Amino acid sequence: MIRRSSRESADRASDASSAAGGAATGAAEPAGRHLGGPRYHRGLKVAAIVMASVVAATIAFVAVQVLRLQQNVETMPLNLGEGQESALPVDSSRDPLQILILGSDTRTGNTGEFLGSEEDSSGEGNSDVMMLLTLSADRENVTVVSFPRDLLVPLPACVDPETGELSEAVELGQLNAALGEGGPGCTVAAINDLTGLSVDHFMMAGFNAVSELSSAVGGVEVCVQEPVDDEFSGLELPAGTSEVEGDQALAFLRTRHSFGDGGDIGRIAAQQSFMASLARKVRAEGTLTNLPKLYSIAEVITRNLTVDEGLSKPVEILRIADRLKNVDLGNMAFVTVPVQPWDQDPNRLVLDEEAAAPLFDALRADRGLTEDAPAPSASASEPTDASDAPSPPEETETPAPAPASVPIVVVNATTDEDRAAEVEQLLLEAGYAQTSTFESTPADATLVVFGPGYAAAAAELADRFGVAASNILPDAGLVGIQLQVGADLRSRDTVAASPLGPALEGQTADQVTCQASSGL
Incomplete structure (x- = not known):
């Protein structure tokens, strides 16, 4: 038998009495100290x-x-073509998607104000820009096909949604004039007939949208080979890379006199370069995953936008943005539909049907343009008799000087502080003995800039690093050559070549191009 002390027994009795009293009165401890008490x-x-x-x-x-x-947002009918069926409803999150993007030459937004001077427009109610945006179902490819406004195509009869009148179908008419036959739905019908596709949506914006959008993203980097001072568009740029926004961004996209052939093809190339640069900037800054930024851009777009009813809800635009955010820049292709001069008027263009067929086939098959080309046929790869081969043209250009005699400054425009030394070593191994390095601010493009007497040496150097001819720039005040190493040459020995091949004119979003002057 175990005996307890009287003190221990008294303590236990006191504890029991307190507990019993507490249970009876509910006031032994504050209720708030227990999980499940009234205050909790x-x-x-x-x-x-x-x-x-x-x-x-x-x-x-x-x-x-x-x-x-x-x-x-304002809305208009999707398809005005007589006898054409409208596209079936699509899930903008996962189905193949075709969106026709139009820029009107007379609209600046829902106010309908005229943009620019009369001489800078192709006519009231015409579409200044026509681009077909295609998003693949697997979210891996984006293709943007530009159609020149001087392109002649069969135009269908279209029903004007306001008057009910039917326009007359024409065998060959200027594509940008279809907009005047009742609105964007007539251009949609013409593109459907031309491509064999069934366009799902359209967006029509005034050029003011470009001005506001470029400012909303903080400017877009562009590159020109020579200084530009275009009195028609108001574009003023120094040679090399510049950041444009607002009115200058608008002028860059609208100018018809500054680039390439001085016509619409040169302008389209500049527009594609601008869009590729915009895509790189948006991707680098994570804009498509930043809701406040995305909302501000959506506000700019919707304020200047006319769409079909199916695209009128902002959530649809956000779904499209979600599809774009993870697409590899190398799989975003900007191309111009293959065309050729019209035999009756060289100032007008017609479709090059043979060259365009593979492009339209790829779009209908939901296939990206950056996939590997099919292997050549056996007949195409058979060697030809040397006697049948054409003789090479006579050499008329001044030969390039020996590499050892060419002074080269390697300008590091990447974020890798060791990159200039790496490229300089490549040059030394190739026999260029007069090299030096210089650090500069980051830039996307790799450029070869040359002084008087070094044109041939610049071309040879550009060829060695895979730099496009459009990125070889003259500078009358330079002695020797400057090789600006941009982001496209940050980790390679050569700039990546275009995956589009020689059949298509254009570029991918990861390529940086520099616009050549038209000389006009």
């Missing part, structure tokens, strides 16, 4: 009410902002 439950209710209020306020705010965006 009151706290939970207050927290739940606060959280519910925050969620409700957030939903209300988002709803108001989405409604605000939706009220910005």
